[in-house]
Amino acid sequence: MYSLHKIYGGDLKNQGSESFRFTVKDFKRVRGAFCSGGVNLSLNFDNGRNIMLHSFEFGKAMDCPPNKRPLIFDKNLDMELISGVVSGVMGQQTSVYLILEK
Amino acid sequence: MTELSKTSFIIQCIDKVIVNDKVHELKEELDKDYKYLVGIAISNANAGENSVLEQVKVKGADVLPEQFEAANLMCSDSVAPNKRFFSWFKPIQVSGDEMIIRFRDPDWAANYNLQVQVLLTNNLEEIVNVLFA
Numbered sequence: 668m669y670s671l672h673k674i675y676g677g678d679l680k681n682q683g684s685e686s687f688r689f690t691v692k693d694f695k696r697v698r699g700a701f702c703s704g705g706v707n708l709s710l711n712f713d714n715g716r717n718i719m720l721h722s723f724e725f726g727k728a729m730d731c732p733p734n735k736r737p738l739i740f741d742k743n744l745d746m747e748l749i750s751g752v753v754s755g756v757m758g759q760q761t762s763v764y765l766i767l768e769k
Numbered sequence: 770m771t772e773l774s775k776t777s778f779i780i781q782c783i784d785k786v787i788v789n790d791k792v793h794e795l796k797e798e799l800d801k802d803y804k805y806l807v808g809i810a811i812s813n814a815n816a817g818e819n820s821v822l823e824q825v826k827v828k829g830a831d832v833l834p835e836q837f838e839a840a841n842l843m844c845s846d847s848v849a850p851n852k853r854f855f856s857w858f859k860p861i862q863v864s865g866d867e868m869i870i871r872f873r874d875p876d877w878a879a880n881y882n883l884q885v886q887v888l889l890t891n892n893l894e895e896i897v898n899v900l901f902a
Binding site for chain 1: 810813818819833834835836837838840841842843844845847848849852853854855856857858859860900901
């Protein structure tokens with residue numbers, strides 16, 4: 668079964684761009700990611716060696732079913748540092764979520 | 770493929786009138802005849818798109834991360850009713866437990882009725898197939 672984790676949450680400062688880091692423990696796989704609508708997300712795995720997303724734009728997508736909005740993938744994890752950058756309008760309240768599996 | 774009409778489920782609706790831009794607490798006991806909470810939706814007829822679920826708890830445990838954007842649980846009327854639920858969280862085992870939702874709409878301009886729709890089931894495997902199909 669899935670577990671939902673917020674790996675970044677805050678107002679976008681620094682000209683609308685914020686970086687984040689998150690260490691995954693106790694989970695074996697990541698099944699997907701999503702973030703607030705209207706922002707771009709870059710996401711790196713394997714301590715920065717594996718770029719999964721590079722400035723991927725997440726739309727607001729209200730015509731899309733909520734379960735279909737996350738970007739779905741399947742990646743094994745082992746005590747991994749996940750890092751990334753989220754960018755959008757300065758001051759915008761933004762969150763980034765990972766869907767993890769034990 | 771499993772069809773929603775052939776599974777055992779109930780959609781429990783929790784309503785609250787939102788009267789300002791402060792936090793509103795919704796509390797309701799979940800139907801004791803159902804064992805799992807597997808989906809949540811918000812009727813978006815009235816709530817602002819910047820609304821936030823400060824907390825969603827059952828039995829003291831978080832169902833969703835704190836400060837979860839309500840827009841993640843909302844969709845337009847063009848989405849089929851049985852596809853309007855958000856289910857990317859660990860199914861919560863329930864037994865008539867109380868659900869507590871703390872909701873805030875920073876863009877509130879006039880009173881409106883907020884409806885949170887909770888999908889409960891007894892058949893976890895079948896309903897998961899329906900939700901993610």
